[in-house]
Amino acid sequence: MNTPTTLRLHHSIFSASSQKVRLALVEKGLAHESVAVDLQAGEQHTPAYRALNPRGVVPTLIHGGAVLIESAAILEYLDDVFPEPALRPREPVARQRMRAWVRRLDDVHHPANGMMHYAILGRPALQALPPERLEAMLQAMPNRRDRALRAAAARQGVEAPEFADAVRTQEEMLDALDASLAGHAFLIGDEVSHADLVALPYVARLEQMGLLAVIDDAGRASLAGWYDRMKARPSWRETIGALPPQVIQHWQTLGRQAWPAIAPHLRRRPPTF
Numbered sequence: 001m002n003t004p005t006t007l008r009l010h011h012s013i014f015s016a017s018s019q020k021v022r023l024a025l026v027e028k029g030l031a032h033e034s035v036a037v038d039l040q041a042g043e044q045h046t047p048a049y050r051a052l053n054p055r056g057v058v059p060t061l062i063h064g065g066a067v068l069i070e071s072a073a074i075l076e077y078l079d080d081v082f083p084e085p086a087l088r089p090r091e092p093v094a095r096q097r098m099r100a101w102v103r104r105l106d107d108v109h110h111p112a113n114g115m116m117h118y119a120i121l122g123r124p125a126l127q128a129l130p131p132e133r134l135e136a137m138l139q140a141m142p143n144r145r146d147r148a149l150r151a152a153a154a155r156q157g158v159e160a161p162e163f164a165d166a167v168r169t170q171e172e173m174l175d176a177l178d179a180s181l182a183g184h185a186f187l188i189g190d191e192v193s194h195a196d197l198v199a200l201p202y203v204a205r206l207e208q209m210g211l212l213a214v215i216d217d218a219g220r221a222s223l224a225g226w227y228d229r230m231k232a233r234p235s236w237r238e239t240i241g242a243l244p245p246q247v248i249q250h251w252q253t254l255g256r257q258a259w260p261a262i263a264p265h266l267r268r269r270p271p272t273f
């Protein structure tokens with residue numbers, strides 16, 4: 001039953017931004033109603049959904065009549081309203097560092113992750129669209145940067161200059177994560193925080209693209225240990241770990257086919273590449 005305090009999440013199980021919020025909901029033990037938004041079918045652009053989220057993106061959380069957008073701001077809201085267990089460090093410097101990570105991941109690594117995703121995994125479906133459908137889909141995207149990256153992924157795929165840039169950007173993310181995790185269990189000390197929940201979907205997407213070697217075999221041992229710790233948590237099992245295995249297998253096949261286009265852009269190429 002829908003009570004004023006029901007949490008209702010509009011999301012896609014494959015979306016990194018949605019996964020961030022779902023990870024936090026599980027970490028906090030918060031039950032919620034789930035409304036699936038089919039991004040491939042363009043449901044994010046229906047007038048009803050765009051009235052909730054004008055940027056036409058997932059996730060959107062509805063709580064007590066409030067419509068909440070932007071995953072990072074939603075995570076802050078959840079901690080404000082449901083303080084325990086806390087997913088933010090109390091100490092101000094640690095909290096600032098956490099927010100800096102969240103900002104960096106959202107601003108810099110989210111678009112790079114999307115570029116890799118659509119150039120490698122989403123392109124077959126984009127190319128199968130009649131040209132006028134593809135154009136309509138691109139035009140429906142209100143954010144100009146998102147639209148330009150999606151167009152490059154659809155038209156040039158792994159040959160796009162934006163793809164090379166995305167691979168380099170994601171390798172920088174791996175290095176920065178690995179450096180921050182040296183000597184710590186989690187990104188901000190010894191407790192899980194928003195920073196870990198926001199980083200996890202992007203690291204997982206690399207594994208889902210068959211690129212785990214860039215973590216395990218490229219000498220990023222602190223990151224590899226963190227990834228194992230994050231995967232041992234119930235929040236992983238109930239969200240990213242529960243994605244359909246046949247989809248992941250298909251993605252890994254597409255990812256391996258893209259290796260020759262990825263490898264030249266890597267600074268630290270694992271021996272298996």
Ligand SMILES: N[C@@H](CCC(=O)N[C@@H](CS)C(=O)NCC(=O)O)C(=O)O
Pocket residue numbers: 015016017018039044056057058059069070071072106141
């Ligand atoms: N900054 C936003 C980004 C949301 C976002 O980009 N969501 C993607 C999925 S991860 C989306 O809905 N894309 C719509 C599309 O592909 O048309 C947030 O964190 O909520």
